[in-house]
Amino acid sequence: MSTESISATTSIGEKLRELREGKELPLRKVSALLDIDVAILSKMERGERKLTKDIILKLAGIYGYNADELLVLFLSDKIMYEIQDEDLGEKALKVAERRVKFLKASKQK
Amino acid sequence: MSTESISATTSIGEKLRELREGKELPLRKVSALLDIDVAILSKMERGERKLTKDIILKLAGIYGYNADELLVLFLSDKIMYEIQDEDLGEKALKVAERRVKFLKASKQK
DNA sequence: TTAAATTTGACACTTATTGTCAATAGAAAA
DNA sequence: TTTTCTATTGACAATAAGTGTCAAATTTAA
Numbered sequence: 001m002s003t004e005s006i007s008a009t010t011s012i013g014e015k016l017r018e019l020r021e022g023k024e025l026p027l028r029k030v031s032a033l034l035d036i037d038v039a040i041l042s043k044m045e046r047g048e049r050k051l052t053k054d055i056i057l058k059l060a061g062i063y064g065y066n067a068d069e070l071l072v073l074f075l076s077d078k079i080m081y082e083i084q085d086e087d088l089g090e091k092a093l094k095v096a097e098r099r100v101k102f103l104k105a106s107k108q109k
Numbered sequence: 110m111s112t113e114s115i116s117a118t119t120s121i122g123e124k125l126r127e128l129r130e131g132k133e134l135p136l137r138k139v140s141a142l143l144d145i146d147v148a149i150l151s152k153m154e155r156g157e158r159k160l161t162k163d164i165i166l167k168l169a170g171i172y173g174y175n176a177d178e179l180l181v182l183f184l185s186d187k188i189m190y191e192i193q194d195e196d197l198g199e200k201a202l203k204v205a206e207r208r209v210k211f212l213k214a215s216k217q218k
Numbered sequence: 219t220t221a222a223a224t225t226t227g228a229c230a231c232t233t234a235t236t237g238t239c240a241a242t243a244g245a246a247a248a
Numbered sequence: 249t250t251t252t253c254t255a256t257t258g259a260c261a262a263t264a265a266g267t268g269t270c271a272a273a274t275t276t277a278a
Binding site for chain 2: 006
Binding site: 135136137147148151152155157 | 253254255257
């Protein structure tokens, strides 16, 4: 999966809302499928409640959308939250990349 | 500040411990300067308690060490925590980078 | 205006995080 | 070894943060 197609401006919540509206499904129906309160799903789509990997995977199934792309968006949201308005955010991302690559290289033996 | 010199294997806690031991300062003295319990500082260095930006800045002052480098390490630790063992971590980092760059470009007008 | 959909806020509940402290363990010096 | 300094551990209560549930209020569409 490439990441180039993923928007730089859309959060995971917004994306999920777009997908739901694209399928013309009301919160009511989707929340029933997920077996959660309609208020919670509403808040998740608007970023007021935390999403979980589990919910994302279920929604990918419901909307017939690529799960990995949603998970990448989800993870990048969490990353964005950590670096927020920090000036050093970009540098921290570069260091994290180096560390991830290092870990990956360490694991494959 | 460049990030190339920052280790891919050292966490912020380990780094702070190295710095403290390099200066041969006991936890007791440093925690007194920070006005926190010695147990908390011990746990922070070993990653059992969360560090804060505030503490990091104070420690940079105490150890006479570059604050930005420590903050980058601190932020990258938090990022690493979010992506943990996720296969998609690296892709999420790339998306986050694009988003940060986009935000930066939006702000400068 | 009705009806459906969504949002909002209050609530009780659980879980996480916090600072404080004392006991334990470890290391180094005497 | 005994003493002393240092560091770690775990328990505790207090606070903060996150959770699901619900009903009322608002918005949207028919």
